[in-house]
Amino acid sequence: MRDGVVAHQFDDLEQQNEADRLGMWVFLITEVLFFGGMFTAYIEYRTIHPQAFSIASHHLDYWMGTINTALLLVSSMTMALAVHGAQRGKRWISALFLFCTIVLGLGFLGVKFWEYAKHINEGLVPGRGFKYMGPYAREVELFMSFYFLMTGMHALHMTIGVCVVTVMLLLTLAGKITRVYHSPIVIAGLYWHFVDIVWIFLYPCFYLIGGPK
């Protein structure tokens, strides 16, 4: 390690930072295709059963979905501000915004699990627990399968994201993230924003497609 920051295979810090970002973006491509596969399947079945998916969408809580979207968008902003603070060597500002990001992320997960509990009580979990007897029951069950699979995968990513941001907060407080070396927090930010983008598409796909009741 040259200067304690630049690994020996890199010419300088700029080259190392660019390689770090590029590596994260390559990983994010795999994530785009991971979620993209599920979105593709969802869109096909929605095309085949438009009415049933519209009815099923009305069983989700519009307001909870909207509040959660707002929480995630604001958390993305606080994450970007944390990265900005780290890049300028403002340790405490960066730490403050990282903390805000964690709180907002936990708020999102709290609302999500409250929603899951509601669906379980209403008998909307596909499988033996599925109690819905209205029109298009099988198709509504298919919609709910997509809902639990895709939002569940997203919630898993959120949980990982909260853990990663917590580690970034600890590193920042320990003085390991500096104006010169802030690559980890930039990488963590890219991941957080990606998870936000996934939700940006999940929100209309599941909560809004039904139109007004």
Added chain:
Amino acid sequence: MISRRVVILNGIVLLILLAATAAFARVDLGVWNTPIAMAIAVAKAVLVILFFMEVKVSPKLIWLTAAMGFFWLAILALGVWTDVMTRVAIFPR
């Protein structure tokens, strides 16, 4: 580096777009409800990618890498779409 002002402004614009998409969903626009919701989602995603993920000020290699992910996804989606839409058993002629 994207300035702090732009980051905050971007956050505000995103929340305005959220309010717009939530409001449009409460109005019956017939077949237009879904395209409008998806168009706003794409706009929000582009804003997050350009300003929060700092692609706007990143080297061309990052631009290319970010675009490739969505390009491959488009190939996947269009391939499956073509298959499903041309199945007579699902959509009789």
